[in-house]
Amino acid sequence: MTRVRTWSFVLLVASGVVLAACSNSAASTTTTAAPASTGTTATTGTTATTGATATVGTVSDPSAAGTFGTEPTITVPPGAPPTQLESKDLIVGTGPAAKAGDPVTVQYVGVAYSSGKVFDSSWSRNQPFQFTLGEGQVIPGWDQGVVGMQVGGRRELIIPPNLAYGATSPGAGIAPNDTLIFIVDLVKIN
Numbered sequence: 001m002t003r004v005r006t007w008s009f010v011l012l013v014a015s016g017v018v019l020a021a022c023s024n025s026a027a028s029t030t031t032t033a034a035p036a037s038t039g040t041t042a043t044t045g046t047t048a049t050t051g052a053t054a055t056v057g058t059v060s061d062p063s064a065a066g067t068f069g070t071e072p073t074i075t076v077p078p079g080a081p082p083t084q085l086e087s088k089d090l091i092v093g094t095g096p097a098a099k100a101g102d103p104v105t106v107q108y109v110g111v112a113y114s115s116g117k118v119f120d121s122s123w124s125r126n127q128p129f130q131f132t133l134g135e136g137q138v139i140p141g142w143d144q145g146v147v148g149m150q151v152g153g154r155r156e157l158i159i160p161p162n163l164a165y166g167a168t169s170p171g172a173g174i175a176p177n178d179t180l181i182f183i184v185d186l187v188k189i190n
Contacts, residue, residue, distance in 0.1 A: 056144065059088035062156050063183060066090070071123035072154070072183045074111040081113045081179035086158040087145050095151025096189055100134030103190040104146065111181045112174055113158070119173030119180075128187055139164050141180070149186040157182045 061077040068091050098104050105128045109121040122129045131137040133146055141159030149155050161167070161177040169176045 057082065057084050057086045059086045059156050059158055062088045062090060063181075064090075065154060066183075068093075068152060068154055068185055069107070071107075071109055071121065074109060074118075074156075074181050074183055076111065076113055076116045076181060077158075081160065082158055083160050085141055085145055085160065085163055088156045089149070089153055090156055090183065091152070091154035093150030093153025093186060095153075095186075097148050097150050098133055098146055098186060098189055100143075100147060101132065103130065103132045105130045105187040105190060106146070107185040107187060108182050113179035113181055114175050115173070117173060130190065139180075142182070142184075145182075146184060146186070149184070151186050151188055154183060154185045157184065 059077070061075075063072060063075045066072040072090075107122045107128050109118060109123060111118050118124075131142075134143050136143065139159065141157060141163035144163065145155065145157040145159065157180075159180045159182065161179060164178070164180045165174060165176075167176045169178075174180065
């Protein structure tokens, strides 16, 4: 009988742990700045914007930082695309940090993970892009991934399909269920 009680207790505790891990509560993103000499930021945790919740991981094999204000080159990491939003500050800005509700101006380049080809670039049009952060004016991966960037900073985002366009291709260069890679420069908070 003691053995049955022990195993019942073990199963009860294990069930509680599994249920806690499956919880759908949203938490704020935690950003920890690395030493200034590395120019990187590791972002972990979860965030909720426009009703979507995503775990934010760190880009493990980032593109070269390049120079703020000039069009960067994106390198598609080897292997399968990540299933969660990944973010890496390639250049840490020195200005104020963007938050939900801020109107922002950015420069960006986007590459499809599947093809490695550029599908869009504000630099090629020589026209910065403006939007209000957290208002659903852009894909959820941008609403979640640009939060916390500092003016003058450059961030690489790897966005899974569920935070991009999903099963619907928005046009040439992006396949259905494609993972997207962006490098974004935060020019200003308007």
